[in-house]
Amino acid sequence: xxxxxxxSLGADMDEGTLQEWLVRAxxxxxxxxxxxxxxxxxxxxxxxxxxxxxxxxxxxDPGTTVPVGAALALIEPAGEPGAPKEREKPDKxxxxxxxxxxxxxxxxxxxxxxxxxxxxGPAKEPVPAPAGVNDGVRxxxxxxxxxxxxxxxxxxxxxxxxxxxxxxxxxxxxxxxxARRLPARITPLARRLAGELGVDLSGVTGTGRxxxxxxxxxxxxxPGPTAPAxxxxxxxxxxxxxxxxxxxxxxxxxxxxxxxxxxxxxHYYLSTTxxxxxxxxxxxxYNRHCPPGARLLPAALLLKAAARAAREVPALxxxxxxxxxxAGRGVHLGVAVSLRxxxxxxxxxxxxxxxxxxxxxxxxxxxVHRARTGRLRGSEVxxxxxxxxxxxxxxxxxxxxxxxxxxxxxVGFGRVVERPWAVDGLLGVRPVVTxxxxxxxxxxxxxxxxxxxxxxxxxxxxxxEI
Amino acid sequence: xxxxxxxxRKTTYREAMREAMREALRADDxxxxxxxxxxxxxxxxxxxxxxxxxFGPERIRDAPLSxxxxxxxxxxxxxxxxxxxxxxxxxxxxxxALDQILNxxxxxxxMSGGQLPVPLVIRMTTGAGRQLAAQHSHSLEGWxxxxxxxxxxxxxxxxxxxxxxxxALADPDPVxxxxxGSLYNTAGELAPLSSPVDLDRAAVxxxxxxxxxxxxxxxxxxxxxxxxxxxxxxxxxxxxxxxxLRPLDDETxxxxxxxxxxxxxxxxxxxxxxxxxxxxxRIAERSLYELDAPVERxxxxxxxxxxxxxxxxxxxxxxxxxxxxxxxxxx
Amino acid sequence: xxxxxxxxxxxxxxAEVVPDADVTALGPDDKxxxxxxxxxxxxxxxxxxxxRRTGFRIEDExxxxxxxxxxxxxxxxxxxxxxx
Numbered sequence: 096x097x098x099x100x101x102x103s104l105g106a107d108m109d110e111g112t113l114q115e116w117l118v119r120a121x122x123x124x125x126x127x128x129x130x131x132x133x134x135x136x137x138x139x140x141x142x143x144x145x146x147x148x149x150x151x152x153x154x155x156d157p158g159t160t161v162p163v164g165a166a167l168a169l170i171e172p173a174g175e176p177g178a179p180k181e182r183e184k185p186d187k188x189x190x191x192x193x194x195x196x197x198x199x200x201x202x203x204x205x206x207x208x209x210x211x212x213x214x215x216g217p218a219k220e221p222v223p224a225p226a227g228v229n230d231g232v233r234x235x236x237x238x239x240x241x242x243x244x245x246x247x248x249x250x251x252x253x254x255x256x257x258x259x260x261x262x263x264x265x266x267x268x269x270x271x272x273x274a275r276r277l278p279a280r281i282t283p284l285a286r287r288l289a290g291e292l293g294v295d296l297s298g299v300t301g302t303g304r305x306x307x308x309x310x311x312x313x314x315x316x317x318p319g320p321t322a323p324a325x326x327x328x329x330x331x332x333x334x335x336x337x338x339x340x341x342x343x344x345x346x347x348x349x350x351x352x353x354x355x356x357x358x359x360x361x362h363y364y365l366s367t368t369x370x371x372x373x374x375x376x377x378x379x380x381y382n383r384h385c386p387p388g389a390r391l392l393p394a395a396l397l398l399k400a401a402a403r404a405a406r407e408v409p410a411l412x413x414x415x416x417x418x419x420x421x422a423g424r425g426v427h428l429g430v431a432v433s434l435r436x437x438x439x440x441x442x443x444x445x446x447x448x449x450x451x452x453x454x455x456x457x458x459x460x461x462x463v464h465r466a467r468t469g470r471l472r473g474s475e476v477x478x479x480x481x482x483x484x485x486x487x488x489x490x491x492x493x494x495x496x497x498x499x500x501x502x503x504x505x506v507g508f509g510r511v512v513e514r515p516w517a518v519d520g521l522l523g524v525r526p527v528v529t530x531x532x533x534x535x536x537x538x539x540x541x542x543x544x545x546x547x548x549x550x551x552x553x554x555x556x557x558x559x560e561i
Numbered sequence: 562x563x564x565x566x567x568x569x570r571k572t573t574y575r576e577a578m579r580e581a582m583r584e585a586l587r588a589d590d591x592x593x594x595x596x597x598x599x600x601x602x603x604x605x606x607x608x609x610x611x612x613x614x615x616f617g618p619e620r621i622r623d624a625p626l627s628x629x630x631x632x633x634x635x636x637x638x639x640x641x642x643x644x645x646x647x648x649x650x651x652x653x654x655x656x657x658a659l660d661q662i663l664n665x666x667x668x669x670x671x672m673s674g675g676q677l678p679v680p681l682v683i684r685m686t687t688g689a690g691r692q693l694a695a696q697h698s699h700s701l702e703g704w705x706x707x708x709x710x711x712x713x714x715x716x717x718x719x720x721x722x723x724x725x726x727x728x729a730l731a732d733p734d735p736v737x738x739x740x741x742g743s744l745y746n747t748a749g750e751l752a753p754l755s756s757p758v759d760l761d762r763a764a765v766x767x768x769x770x771x772x773x774x775x776x777x778x779x780x781x782x783x784x785x786x787x788x789x790x791x792x793x794x795x796x797x798x799x800x801x802x803x804x805x806l807r808p809l810d811d812e813t814x815x816x817x818x819x820x821x822x823x824x825x826x827x828x829x830x831x832x833x834x835x836x837x838x839x840x841x842x843r844i845a846e847r848s849l850y851e852l853d854a855p856v857e858r859x860x861x862x863x864x865x866x867x868x869x870x871x872x873x874x875x876x877x878x879x880x881x882x883x884x885x886x887x888x889x890x891x892x
Numbered sequence: 893x894x895x896x897x898x899x900x901x902x903x904x905x906x907a908e909v910v911p912d913a914d915v916t917a918l919g920p921d922d923k924x925x926x927x928x929x930x931x932x933x934x935x936x937x938x939x940x941x942x943x944r945r946t947g948f949r950i951e952d953e954x955x956x957x958x959x960x961x962x963x964x965x966x967x968x969x970x971x972x973x974x975x976x
Contacts, residue, residue, distance in 0.1 A: 387939065
């Protein structure tokens with residue numbers, strides 16, 4: 096059994112509060128699946144697991160605050176013998192398949208499931224059965240039923256058996272399959288909205304004529320601003336750091352980290368002004384030909400240039416630890432996002448150097464939205480290899496930032512402003528931006544930093560190629 | 562009359578139309594009115610009453626009972642530099658002039674390689690509701706809206722009756738104006754004109770968020786009444802008055818459907834091959850992904866319009882039909 | 893479009909972008925990007941929402957006219973002139 100532990104979601108985190116489990120004991124999980132929601136001083140984060148297997152026991156109850164590294168759950172890696180096959184459903188009487196008991200023959204069942212089917216060892220992880228669970232143990236379903244269920248994508252464990260001994264019958268499977276199927280009628284607007292809001296239409300009940308799913312039904316089903324509160328178990332809500340307390344906690348966390356960065360990291364600073372005429376012309380032209388929702392902002396071009404330059408100058412893209420510099424695997428661009436009501440997070444835009452601009456723009460929107468609604472993922476919070484801060488929206492022209500440890504560089508962009516600019520001996524007015532670099536002198540010297548900013552400039556001169 | 566002060570008084574659709582013609586006749590010597598009984602009798606629907614006395618028989622000309630002849634004469638006059646307003650009694654009788662309108666007025670600019678514009682205005686009555694029976698009650702404006710080369714207008718308000726004629730006369734191409742017979746007696750305040758009517762744009766007569774009632778001409782008052790009833794049921798209906806049937810203002814329709822996501826089209830013509838069909842098709846083409854319910858149409862029963870009052874009313878779109886269609890789309 | 897309708901549309905769009913902001917406290921000539929701490933991403937959503945509500949497309953160049961409630965409403969009215 097592997098332990099799933101409270102992760103370190105940034106150099107400034109020593110403990111976290113488990114707010115909510117997204118899995119139950121017995122659930123199968125894959126590496127990268129979000130399994131729990133953890134609240135830190137700075138934000139609420141969905142934490143992914145690093146194992147593929149089956150969730151064994153949940154060791155920590157929602158609402159509990161534990162130090163980084165503490166075990167939260169046990170995960171049975173895939174392939175290990177004895178992995179439990181069934182899901183525990185604490186809110187429902189547990190259904191068990193038992194192949195070793197004689198059951199009345201079922202009409203649809205052509206043959207009985209072989210008794211050799213590995214059954215979960217009753218001695219292993221005995222699950223306390225809720226009252227009433229034994230008033231009818233469900234029988235085993237024949238291969239026909241299992242085949243039908245598999246074809247229809249129906250989870251037999253979730254089906255209420257109406258046959259003798261609570262056995263699942265063919266009719267039960269068909270009913271469940273029908274319930275799972277997409278509603279017969281979905282208005283075009285509803286279908287479009289479902290795509291935009293990420294709503295799975297198979298679970299939506301239509302209130303329109305002939306049961307048609309309409310926009311209102313989709314909006315109802317969408318995870319709105321009130322939904323997370325509803326999902327939260329009452330225990331977690333009571334024990335988690337309250338919303339009012341978070342700003343203070345966040346301030347404290349930022350204070351600690353920035354003080355450490357300034358104390359430990361010998362910063363050097365470089366600055367250059369970049370002519371954005373080509374970039375802005377290209378962007379406006381691009382925007383004229385695309386739907387409003389797909390427009391680009393200057394920030395997307397600046398981030399892309401920063402990411403490409405980081406790939407070109409890998410000495411600035413990585414971490415400084417006690418042993419020295421280690422280059423980051425991929426360019427995961429930390430994007431500083433200021434939160435309403437104060438505070439700052441810098442989640443990572445993964446592999447930003449490889450994203451096409453429309454993808455990068457979409458990723459940026461999504462990241463900022465989730466940063467502000469408290470639904471960042473653990474990997475986003477901890478993976479950044481270099482951070483970009485863009486204070487242009489705040490109206491300033493340049494920003495000389497403090498590096499986010501253990502990273503070794505921070506790139507700053509100011510506001511895009513129109514300035515007199517000499518080109519080929521003539522003076523013109525051009526949109527320009529001041530790009531700055533704060534870098535860790537332990538890891539690199541000024542010449543490396545200069546190469547970086549020159550690369551940023553070069554990329555911004557050929558926007559169609561970045 | 563005809564001054565700014567007179568514009569603010571209470572008036573009727575009929576008087577507003579007359580006032581618009583009087584203004585045009587005064588403003589431009591090239592303008593004249595021609596049609597059956599427009600002079601001595603004052604027009605079959607009394608629209609031109611008093612104009613003969615003011616402008617004389619040269620400019621207010623009674624025409625013989627031959628639509629083809631006097632519409633043809635109007636086309637000739639337009640070609641030779643005048644600005645005729647030709648009145649046809651009803652859209653049913655305009656079919657006798659259809660050859661002139663389609664084969665001459667609408668095509669001469671094209672056939673002459675751009676040398677012969679036809680700046681002609683043809684006014685006619687359309688629609689049912691006054692027990693004039695099947696030969697004087699049909700709504701065939703949708704047929705004319707099929708024809709490239711002409712512009713088709715349907716003023717539905719006193720303001721449009723008063724203010725659409727001037728831009729129609731200024732249009733270098735033939736313009737057909739359809740006046741729904743049930744509107745002539747509509748009375749109300751005539752608001753001062755803030756800017757000339759843009760003949761390319763439909764008008765949103767009432768703002769709403771739940772459903773778009775898209776209509777024109779004689780059905781506009783019914784749609785507005787339906788919107789009032791729907792408001793009582795907490796359904797906020799937007800009422801779009803197409804007012805220019807050709808070319809259709811797609812942008813206003815699109816914008817309305819994008820706001821409300823549902824549409825009912827009200828058209829007094831027969832449903833099959835109607836203007837309602839055209840608008841419905843355009844919504845499907847341009848706004849499918851905005852639709853949250855099937856488009857509804859409220860049209861006349863597909864019969865010759867009956868003479869008997871109750872049968873006639875039953876054949877036409879009624880406010881209750883519009884309300885019911887809106888409920889089908891929204892509920 | 894009438895001016896008060898336009899004004900409502902601007903306010904509703906802002907409220908949709910910044911749900912916790914008090915749009916009613918905003919003066920007609922206050923620069924709302926500053927007052928409501930709207931960054932460029934928020935502003936882009938505002939443009940999208942406003943475009944959807946009004947049914948016409950707002951281009952990058954138009955955004956210079958959208959800084960206060962007053963100039964935004966004027967812009968919408970001018971854009972939809974003759975539409976009603």
